Amino acid sequence: MEQRYQEMEDRAKRGEDISQLQVPLEAVKQTVTVPEDKDPRLWCLKTFGNEQELCIKLMWKAFEELKSGQTVPVYSVFHVPYVKGYIYLEAHREADVRRFTKGINGVSQYTGLSLVPLDQMAGVFSAAVAHAQKVKVIQQGDWVRLKRGPYRGDLAQVAEIDDDSHTLKIKPRMSGGQVAKNNKKIFPPKWFHKGDVEATGQVVVNVEPRRTNQGWKHFYVVDGELYRDGFVYKTFRSSAFVFGSDVRPNEYELADWRNAPPISEQVRPPRDLPQSKEEEDRERMPPPPLPVRKDRGPILEDGEQVIVHSGDLKNLRASVTKAIFGSPTVLIRPLNVDVTSELSIANSRLCKYFEIGDYVTVMSGDHVGDAGHVEQVELGPSKTWGSHATARILTADYSSFRASLNDLRRSRQKPxxxxxxxxxxxxxxxxxxxxxxxxxxxxxxxxxxxxxxxxxxxxxxxxxxxxxxxxxxxxxxxxxxxxxxxxxxxxxxxxxxxxxxxxxxxxxxxxxxxxxxxxxxxxxxxxxxxxxxxxxxxxxxxxxxxxxxxxxKGRGKGGQRMKIxxxxxxxxxxxxxxxxxxxxxxxxxxxxxxxxxxxxxxxxx
Structure with a gap:
């Protein structure tokens, strides 16, 4: 920037017109958003009702005013769930906040209004964003794992979502014609097959239509349970299973699901069998893969050693001094450099740093919970640090495995x-x-x-x-x-x-x-x-x-020990x-x- 401004000044001295020249702002990267004097201030307002409902009322009021062509003096309104009885509004003046909240039940325009200090505004926004990122949303096609009942610990997939009711498809647990319905009847998992069930002669297999999000579908019904394509379809509430990063499907489970029985009259009612080649190929497609997580950098903690793998500070080793969960930036202090101040840098530009001999613990991945010594650090063909870098870990039983550097943490336990x-x-x-x-x-x-x-x-x-x-x-x-x-x-x-x-x-x-x-x-x-x-x-x-x-022997006469x-x-x-x-x-x-x-x-x- 200094060079560009110097060039503009030199051109002005030579008599050239510099009014059309502009400094490209996209070349300046700002890692931390700092409020300026012209930015709106953050106001904390005391409430007497449900904070979420009050925020919705205020946003609806803003929508109505914008629809009628009026100017809304409030830029944003939000609440932090763990701060009960308060909401936050972003506006320039106190009078704007009082006028905008007038007439909203549960909000007092005259008491409980305070200004958030300028140096604390960024922390309030970061805390709200961090808490919002912790909320997990279940979507159709996600992998889940049941927590109780006869299917406890089994892998399942979300087929439909209706408010708090979730229809899951699971690999059945049945023996002969008996179905696992409680903890006393737990059979090994086995794909549903109409011929095998009817061969027992104990149960009757019926066909019933059910309405789904994709329209009417037919299911085989055995003892009140719905079966289709070899799976059993059951409805649970969200409290009955875990989802998100806590599931971690194993490779053998995914391979088992890919080897589900082909579509035929034995696993699906004849009315729903595909009539063309395209429909048949579409039905044989494997289940959707795991959702791809965007690389937002490693999850860092205070005191961890990192190295910058991109940008102007590439290959700079540093120690993390402050890391906020969910924040895109962290504060670091450079090592082996005569710099005492802290630097703010994007989390995506950092990689954890380890040396040979460090005793580490795996925090995530296939070997979560394992510990050992770093035997070798592999940076790949480019010989650069980054999210692709891995380490070979030597365990106590003389075996070794590979893990990503960002999945490791220096262990405080004794090797x-x-x-x-x-x-x-x-x-x-x-x-x-x-x-x-x-x-x-x-x-x-x-x-x-x-x-x-x-x-x-x-x-x-x-x-x-x-x-x-x-x-x-x-x-x-x-x-x-x-x-x-x-x-x-x-x-x-x-x-x-x-x-x-x-x-x-x-x-x-x-x-x-x-x-x-x-x-x-x-x-x-x-x-x-x-x-x-x-x-x-x-x-x-x-x-x-x-x-x-x-x-x-050191003994003298009388059996008494001699003094040496x-x-x-x-x-x-x-x-x-x-x-x-x-x-x-x-x-x-x-x-x-x-x-x-x-x-x-x-x-x-």
Whole structure:
């Protein structure tokens, strides 16, 4: 816009006529409607009757005035169902509201009229629209699922709608000539066939005409139930079934409906059989598919991470700060960008953002309720984020499935962990690149703990177990010095710093030593995965070594337990145990006394 205005100014300086030039307003996209000074104000009016009926009366009055050629000073009138006793009118002046509502029973023109603040007008409209979008409307051909009776849980389709009565067609549940009429008679579903019913000789199949929205139709009648085309037609109120997004027909149910019996005298009375080829082809058409939902963007919540997939801010990562249900826009705060203010952006331009290793829960779709780790994020051939992006989720039972990114949500629950997976176990020393291992996660991934207390997720295929020598040989060649130049070996007890919390030193057992780094397991204060630590050897303090304790059962004469006293080591004893290769840290090696090289050792906890 600045460039266009600059061009207009340059043309005016050159003497050109710019009166016919206009700035294309469609190029400016506004994501939030903000009331301006010239816009009408919103007024809140107290009522003493049904709010919906009063709104209808006011709209009818406006219709009559427009029909007679008069000017209506009120632009809109509405009510919010959860705000009882009030309606909202949009007008410029208070006098216009009082004049327009004069003569309407249930409305007071002199008390209870207040002006909605300018900064709250957008919120009132958004709340009304959000509540209106929650209302579900049943239409003919919609899928529903019954909630009670012998057909509880069965899939059905709306055939006719008459006020609050809905005629549904369902796959029958009948055995022989007996029909499922209550919870005591629940038979397996079976398509209606006139020959099979008459073969039992217990019931009589009659033919009766019934009036429908498409005219008069004939039905087979068995024990008071109407059958046609293999289905049973029953009438229910809307409270007897669920509809909309709560139905979610399964693939096998849709396939079963597509394989309904063909049109013949066994499923339809002869009077209604198609007489031409076109009518027969029209009758054989499958049931209508599920209604296509318009892509209005993901359903976001406060705190979720998103990424912009279109527009000027493409590939911008952000965190949602405020999301209103039903609102077409959300407020986001950019991440990794020196911007402190919030941005308002359309919901349809956002996509949820996940990284490999995130623990997520599926909120909708075929795998709703399942949880697992993000194993792979697939962006499609275009390599761009959007509603088409999917993720491969690894579950606790080692299986994987795919789900849309917009159907996922970061889970607050703790992921399930295992103590052992294959040849790997918790507390094992492994080799991988330049990091250390941690705990086994569900599937083929593990969390590893490396130098500098770094944690990361890695694939078990990238890890290799380290073959350690016998304990005595391993303690002889794997050692380092603490901050007081005491010799530390695997198995001894030390005071180790809590590198991730900066608290008091914690008593820990030395598990492994590698290149000056000591891998520890706390024996007091910390439990679970937090009990595993890594710290430099010169930051620890030697306490004692269990190998220096007296051997035996520890009982003296008279069966009384002997008190164990940890002997204090002299400088000569310490120096005698020090290897001549001072300053070098070795793993178990094979021959030649060479230091083991290659990949860095990692530790799974």
């Amino acid at each position: 399930e962990s295992h103590q052992k997976v294959g040849e790997f176990r918790v507390g094992q020393l492994v080799s991988w690149a330049h990091l250390m291992g941690t705990r086994d996660q569900a599937g083929d991934r593990a969390m590893v703990l490396g130098p500098n207390a770094r944690k990361t997720y890695v694939s078990l295929a990238e890890l290799q177990p380290v073959q350690l020598p016998r304990r005595s040989i391993y303690k002889l060649h794997s050692w380092c010095e603490d901050k007081k130049q005491h010799r530390l070996v695997p198995g001894c007890v030390v005071k180790a710093p809590q590198s991730y919390s900066g608290g008091f030193p914690v008593t820990s057992e030395v598990l492994y030593i590698h290149q000056g780094w000591v891998f520890l397991r706390a024996i007091e204060g910390l439990v679970g995965e937090r009990a595993y630590l890594v710290a430099p050897g010169d930051k620890c303090e030697y306490v004692w070594d269990p190998d220096d304790l007296p051997k035996g 006293k940890i002997p204090e080591k002299t400088e000569e004893e310490l120096s005698s145990k020090t290897s001549p290769r001072e300053g070098r840290f070795f793993w178990g090696w094979q021959g030649g006394g060479e230091e083991m090289a290659g990949a860095c050792r990692v530790f799974i906890y």
